[in-house]
Amino acid sequence: MMDKRERIIQSAIKLFQEKGIDKTTISDIVRNANIAQGTFYIYFPSKLSLMPAIAEEMVHVLMERIKEKMDTKNTVEQQLQHIIHVIFEVNKQYSEVQAVVYAGLASSEHIKEWEIVYEPCYQMISQLLEDAQEKGEVTSTISPKRMAKLLIGLVESAAEQVYLYDHSNEEEAGKQKEAVQQFLLDALRIDK
Amino acid sequence: MMDKRERIIQSAIKLFQEKGIDKTTISDIVRNANIAQGTFYIYFPSKLSLMPAIAEEMVHVLMERIKEKMDTKNTVEQQLQHIIHVIFEVNKQYSEVQAVVYAGLASSEHIKEWEIVYEPCYQMISQLLEDAQEKGEVTSTISPKRMAKLLIGLVESAAEQVYLYDHSNEEEAGKQKEAVQQFLLDALRIDK
Amino acid sequence: MMDKRERIIQSAIKLFQEKGIDKTTISDIVRNANIAQGTFYIYFPSKLSLMPAIAEEMVHVLMERIKEKMDTKNTVEQQLQHIIHVIFEVNKQYSEVQAVVYAGLASSEHIKEWEIVYEPCYQMISQLLEDAQEKGEVTSTISPKRMAKLLIGLVESAAEQVYLYDHSNEEEAGKQKEAVQQFLLDALRIDK
Amino acid sequence: MMDKRERIIQSAIKLFQEKGIDKTTISDIVRNANIAQGTFYIYFPSKLSLMPAIAEEMVHVLMERIKEKMDTKNTVEQQLQHIIHVIFEVNKQYSEVQAVVYAGLASSEHIKEWEIVYEPCYQMISQLLEDAQEKGEVTSTISPKRMAKLLIGLVESAAEQVYLYDHSNEEEAGKQKEAVQQFLLDALRIDK
DNA sequence: TATGAATGAGCCTTCATTCAT
């Protein structure tokens, strides 16, 4: 049987997705996780304090999926395409949660933890860009770190635009992915 | 004396900014607006149903500010710079509200109204890009409509990244604006 | 166009039947009657004060229907059968309202008006029994006035037992009517 | 200290009697029961859902009192007299509540529970009549089950007629009891 | 008379949090 803390997190993610954060109560979470009301407070002091843990889980999933098929021998273009693809995938899976967890954190004192949680992700993209700059594949006029954040922001907002409206419209998602990729290739001055 | 509906909206925007949406109660809103509790329900059935009205207000402000100093005789670059600047300004002004109103709408049945409300904004950018394409200033490989949405998504997420963490760090904001602009110029293949 | 007071009463009866008294608001009543909120208070000081007017209406309908086909040349048995039938019919028509209007009045200072309203009904039955006693068709051991009230109580409770559970089960209603009639014939010692 | 659920029921009965159901709020009930507001909702989802529990309590009291002094060695006449007496007594004790609880149930989806709750009562009377039929003391032309229901309806409406108007007029109550009894003896063709 | 926007007291209800077991 899963560790109780993990049970709480998984239960919360599931319910947040199904009915939104506001309408999900701690009672719902513990009921779904099959643990007692009081047990929640052993692990988390409040509902809001769950958010970083959830964000961590999502970033964890994101990183794992990216690493899974990432090949540094591929071209930057291919690697970017892969990253865009995975962000779209994860965004699709967690469509409802993503925006809301972020907003939940945004309006709280937990916002700083968001950056910490996302850091490894920024790090990875940043590294990728830096390497590409050294090889001359990406314009050296950009700051890798800043660009990493803009890139994530762009891709996630693009993915949201698609999935928040229609979860399963894969054709539209494909077009959007392509547009984002071209947008990035041009912005980074990567020649095909 | 202002129309009561307007009083509710202004009061809500003010309080959402000061203490977030979740922590703002309808009681707070009516108290601040100096109207009776029941009056709220004459105009809005719930707190969530305020969101489209607020989004409308924000888009209205955005459009007004953009039009104010927009000059079609300027270069695309200058016009884009202006738009980026205004989005950053409005985002700064409504920093807390922006993300949360969106998230609030996202997790509700009101999400479709968001697109309707934002439509004039997409329209304007789209038109700008189309005109620039005709003049050969912007690559014709992009779809103006889709690019308009990506562009708004990018700029707003970039602005959020800055203002959500630190409201008054204008130096950082300046750098971010520049980065976004360069990003766009490259992506749209606009030569300086 | 109907007189406003009448419109209010008809609207109230309709809505009480459809959704019960508690869940029917004065707003509902005036909306349905197509008159203004304030107009209600010109005619009735409160929702409860509607009850005697409604009871009056129901007794009015009851009396009219009884008189319609009542023939004093018929036997007591036939006349009783007719009365039972009409009470069942009216009870069917106003099934939901009947019990609830009564209870509404019962728990208020309007209860005395109930007796006044029902008086003509008691009067008529009482007269019928008295006449029958004189002709020797009904045992002289009973008090016509008291028996009239018991009779109405019995028949109405019998009708309720049927119609409150199942509005349209006419077979069951028929059996119940017969049982009540036999019950009464025996109690009043009327020979077939 | 009493079980909380029981405390709620007793408190509700007391207040319903004192000020009627409509004017009794859940707040009143919990205040009187000396428990927390939220505790009410652990046991009952609404005020209406209290009704079956209260009806159960009343039927319980009724049955207990009947059994207490019921002697099957007595004549049917004596047993009926006893039952009428107890119904009048209980009706007197719960005068306000009786009619209103019934009406409350009637206008809700709980109406079916009423029959279930009253079943043991119908059962007992029905059995009594059946036994008497076998001994030839009661006419065999009636259906015991149906007659049981009519009988309860008659006696309760008769009791209400007395107690709802004037709680303490025992002389009138006595007359009414006698009339009901004679009514029944005749109807059941029981010879004194 | 008639109107209906506005009122606000007070109810219902929820739910994070506690604590004795």
Added chain:
DNA sequence: GATGAATGAAGGCTCATTCAT
């Protein structure tokens, strides 16, 4: 650590009633 019945503060919401037009 784990439990879950109990708590009660606080918010949402209703709706009878008023009053300026």
